[in-house]
Amino acid sequence: MTTNAILQIGLYLVALLGLAMPLGWYMARVYSGTPPGLAKLLAPFERLLYRLCGVKPEDEMNWKTYAVAMLLFNGLGALLVYAIQRFQLALPLNPQQLPAVSPDSSFNTAASFATNTNWQSYGGETTMSYFTQMVALSVQNFVSAATGMACLLPLIRGFSRKTTDRIGNFWVDLTRSTLYILMPLSFVLALALVSQGVIQNFVPYQTVPLVEATSYDNPLTDADGKTLLDDQGQPKTEKVDVKEVALPMGPAASQIAIKQLGTNGGGFFNVNSAHPYENPTPLANFLEMLAILLISAALCHTFGILAGDRRQGWAILAVMTIVFTGFLALCAWSEQSGNPRLTEAGADQVTREPYSTERVSERWGTKQSWDVRPDAQTGGNMEGKEVRFGIVNSAIWATATTCASNGSVNAMHDSFTPLGGLVPLLMIQLGEVIFGGVGCGLYGMLIFAISTVFIAGLMVGRTPEYLGKKIEAYEMKMAALVILIPCVLALVCTALALTSDAGKASMANPGAHGFSEVLYAYSSMSNNNGSAFAGYNANVPFHNTLGGIAMLISRFWLAVPVLAIAGSLAKKKTVPPSAGTLPTHTPLFVGLLVAKVLIVGALTFIPALALGPIVEHLQMMQQESKP
Amino acid sequence: MFRETLKQFKPALLFLLVLTVLTGVIYPMAVTGAAQVFFPKQANGxxxxxxxxxxxxxxxxxxxxxxxxxxxxxxxxxxxxxxxxxxxxxxxxxxxxxxxxxxxxxxxxxxxxxxxxxxxxxxxxxxxxxxxxxxxxxxxxxxxxxxxxxxxxxxxxxxxxxxxxxxxxxxxxxxxxxxxxxxxxxxxxxxxxxxxxxxxxxxxxx
Structure with a gap:
């Protein structure tokens, strides 16, 4: 990797970890009901919301009521998203007169946005009206993220409280997450993005002339929509001249800010944050990448503070950062190494740094002083990537968006090198616990921590404890569910899709890569990620339905057992640490937890990965060595 | 359990409504307003x-x-x-x-x-x-x-x-x-x- 690549990765990690600390402290204050500084000004609004909705904030719930409230709220939300899509033609703010979305696609999108997955089987600018984008999708961006954060809090309270069945009030946790955290951060980020060129307006698509007119051959069809053939059996075409082009418009920035901060990932446009109107400059890209992991990283500190031992938060954050950095390095290296087949085809993939002056004067003379050397290029595997981001920013984004359950993209993962594409795939398959979705990533990781102390306890023959609570059979049963359900879902759904005609028909690439596309699609939906090997045509009833069900299961069948664990832990007494207690803030525990996450992921998925990216890598290398 | 569900139904509906207005209407309008004032060229493409x-x-x-x-x-x-x-x-x-x-x-x-x-x-x-x-x-x-x-x-x-x-x-x-x-x-x-x-x-x- 180049010096600049290491510098950009370093800068990213420093900014992320540096901002996570104050934000984590702020969130701890908010969730304790004592927001600091200017945030106090929002307190009257908070009280107004409770009054409007008839909720008494001091009435805490047991875990079952909490779960019911959460499920009802999300269920109704999904219904609303479904209804708005079906009726968007009759609703306002639809200047392009986009028609109603099909029932299966509407179901898939409703499930997708209510579960914080934001898998998109549709293309935004050609499918969704401004009204649908705002009132259906943007809202779910907020509330599905707030739901994830809300479901984390009972688990933390389970550790910090004792002998009670009260684990908090869902409406309070939901409101505070939205009002104090997600909305202010999104507002600031949205404006910062607009300053870089992300659009934010309500005007219809703008038509601009092309500098050089172009044309294309449009196949002619008869009245039944069948393609007409000429005498030689070739499709008949007519030449269509294109002298101008429509630029898409809309309120993009406000949605992009929350799609990143809330680990949602559903883009305003089809190509998500590769689109220049969603992600116009390297600075915008940096801010968007920071936003992907920021809240999830900060919640580790919030957890440490609320649990009464900040070191516990640091330990979890260390685990996440270690795994993230390791896989990021693999992805960046593989993408920068490029595709040997392209060099054979006559492409130049060598990196030439813009500011190095080596051999420049030899070729262009010394008279001119160049700010950027004239033959500078990023090189590497540039298919599906944007020049302004180059290799390293595409790799950081791909790794961050898949380890957090974000799923937005700034480059097409489908066109990554086999090993470069294996990284995002495996990051999803690790269960979205390396940072993970806001709230749900951390509760997933805490479940891994619980099962790690359990295994460590088995090794030394003592009752395992975590944060002063005994981990017993009930907690372990629930933890096993949380860890295994996404794995089973991903593999079973992949198998179902592969054995169906619909599954095979949707592949865009032949051979091992086509298999990777299916595996990626169902890993993504079964772990609530939402990114894709996007060549895969998932917008057919089979995938929309199966994927929609997978997303619903993996979101709510994980959240409910987590709440059950929270309820069970809160009822227990706290045991003081003894000589036999495994400390959970040490490098030893960090190492154990890293190993646990990697081993579960590896044992489950390496056989499947061997059929996809690994075999494809070997094919790519073997073809290189042919004479 | 059934009574619990009924009891939570009203706040669920009301919160969905209120948060929809807050995050789906007020928030994008506020961002649009500020964007059009401070960065009109960028906000319009x-x-x-x-x-x-x-x-x-x-x-x-x-x-x-x-x-x-x-x-x-x-x-x-x-x-x-x-x-x-x-x-x-x-x-x-x-x-x-x-x-x-x-x-x-x-x-x-x-x-x-x-x-x-x-x-x-x-x-x-x-x-x-x-x-x-x-x-x-x-x-x-x-x-x-x-x-x-x-x-x-x-x-x-x-x-x-x-x-x-x-x-x-x-x-x-x-x-x-x-x-x-x-x-x-x-x-x-x-x-x-x-x-x-x-x-x-x-x-x-x-």
Whole structure:
């Protein structure tokens, strides 16, 4: 990797970890009901919301009521998203007169946005009206993220409280997450993005002339929509001249800010944050990448503070950062190494740094002083990537968006090198616990921590404890569910899709890569990620339905057992640490937890990965060595 | 349990309604208002205005195929390249035979347009961008095309050589380095470059 690549990765990690600390402290204050500084000004609004909705904030719930409230709220939300899509033609703010979305696609999108997955089987600018984008999708961006954060809090309270069945009030946790955290951060980020060129307006698509007119051959069809053939059996075409082009418009920035901060990932446009109107400059890209992991990283500190031992938060954050950095390095290296087949085809993939002056004067003379050397290029595997981001920013984004359950993209993962594409795939398959979705990533990781102390306890023959609570059979049963359900879902759904005609028909690439596309699609939906090997045509009833069900299961069948664990832990007494207690803030525990996450992921998925990216890598290398 | 569910139904409905208004209406309106006041040009698509008429957006790339223009990166959008209304990447895998053939064809097309230049082609000029609308090419990709553009605009060999120097300056003017010296990659804005080129040509009848 180049010096600049290491510098950009370093800068990213420093900014992320540096901002996570104050934000984590702020969130701890908010969730304790004592927001600091200017945030106090929002307190009257908070009280107004409770009054409007008839909720008494001091009435805490047991875990079952909490779960019911959460499920009802999300269920109704999904219904609303479904209804708005079906009726968007009759609703306002639809200047392009986009028609109603099909029932299966509407179901898939409703499930997708209510579960914080934001898998998109549709293309935004050609499918969704401004009204649908705002009132259906943007809202779910907020509330599905707030739901994830809300479901984390009972688990933390389970550790910090004792002998009670009260684990908090869902409406309070939901409101505070939205009002104090997600909305202010999104507002600031949205404006910062607009300053870089992300659009934010309500005007219809703008038509601009092309500098050089172009044309294309449009196949002619008869009245039944069948393609007409000429005498030689070739499709008949007519030449269509294109002298101008429509630029898409809309309120993009406000949605992009929350799609990143809330680990949602559903883009305003089809190509998500590769689109220049969603992600116009390297600075915008940096801010968007920071936003992907920021809240999830900060919640580790919030957890440490609320649990009464900040070191516990640091330990979890260390685990996440270690795994993230390791896989990021693999992805960046593989993408920068490029595709040997392209060099054979006559492409130049060598990196030439813009500011190095080596051999420049030899070729262009010394008279001119160049700010950027004239033959500078990023090189590497540039298919599906944007020049302004180059290799390293595409790799950081791909790794961050898949380890957090974000799923937005700034480059097409489908066109990554086999090993470069294996990284995002495996990051999803690790269960979205390396940072993970806001709230749900951390509760997933805490479940891994619980099962790690359990295994460590088995090794030394003592009752395992975590944060002063005994981990017993009930907690372990629930933890096993949380860890295994996404794995089973991903593999079973992949198998179902592969054995169906619909599954095979949707592949865009032949051979091992086509298999990777299916595996990626169902890993993504079964772990609530939402990114894709996007060549895969998932917008057919089979995938929309199966994927929609997978997303619903993996979101709510994980959240409910987590709440059950929270309820069970809160009822227990706290045991003081003894000589036999495994400390959970040490490098030893960090190492154990890293190993646990990697081993579960590896044992489950390496056989499947061997059929996809690994075999494809070997094919790519073997073809290189042919004479 | 059933009574619990009924009891939570009302707040669930009300919270959904209230939060929909708050995050789905008030929030985007507030962002739009602030954006239109502070950053009107960016919020409306960074349009390039010539004689008060929009002549494109500096963020949305256009396709060029005439030898006298600098070419953008290949685009996978349909039915014509750089269709801003239907962004997409090619999504072709690295070992897909169709993909490798497409790259080879693009390399051949560039060599055919400029037979004297036999060097390997900068990779971004023969691979489709992620959005299909990439407004930039690498400085190397612009440098690679200078010889062809100069020859297409100036048949006389000696004067074409002189023009190359001026084109190199024009490219340098349309080149951005890394943002803040660190972020992203160096790049050349193709639309701005070609508009500047037409401007130069109009002045000097090239």
């Amino acid at each position: 960074s349009l390039v205005m010539i004689n008060d008429k929009p002549a494109g957006s500096e963020l949305i790339g256009q396709a060029f195929s005439a030898p006298k223009y600098f070419w953008s990166r290949p685009s996978a959008t349909g039915p014509f390249p750089n269709n801003a209304g239907a962004s997409t990447g090619s999504n072709l895998g690295p070992t897909n035979a169709d993909y490798l053939k497409a790259v080879k064809d693009r390399v051949d097309a560039l060599h055919a347009a400029d037979p004297e230049n036999t060097e390997p082609v900068p990779v971004d000029l023969v691979t489709a961008s992620g959005s299909g609308l990439d407004p930039h090419i690498s400085p190397a990709a612009a440098e690679y095309q200078i010889h062809r553009v100069a020859k297409a605009r100036e048949p006389d060999e000696k004067r074409a050589r002189e023009l190359e120097g001026r084109l190199r300056e024009l490219v340098a003017q349309c080149t951005e380095g890394r943002q803040l010296g660190i972020l992203g990659e160096a790049r050349v804005n193709v639309l701005r470059l070609n508009l500047a080129l037409d401007n130069l040509a109009a002045k000097e009848a090239l």
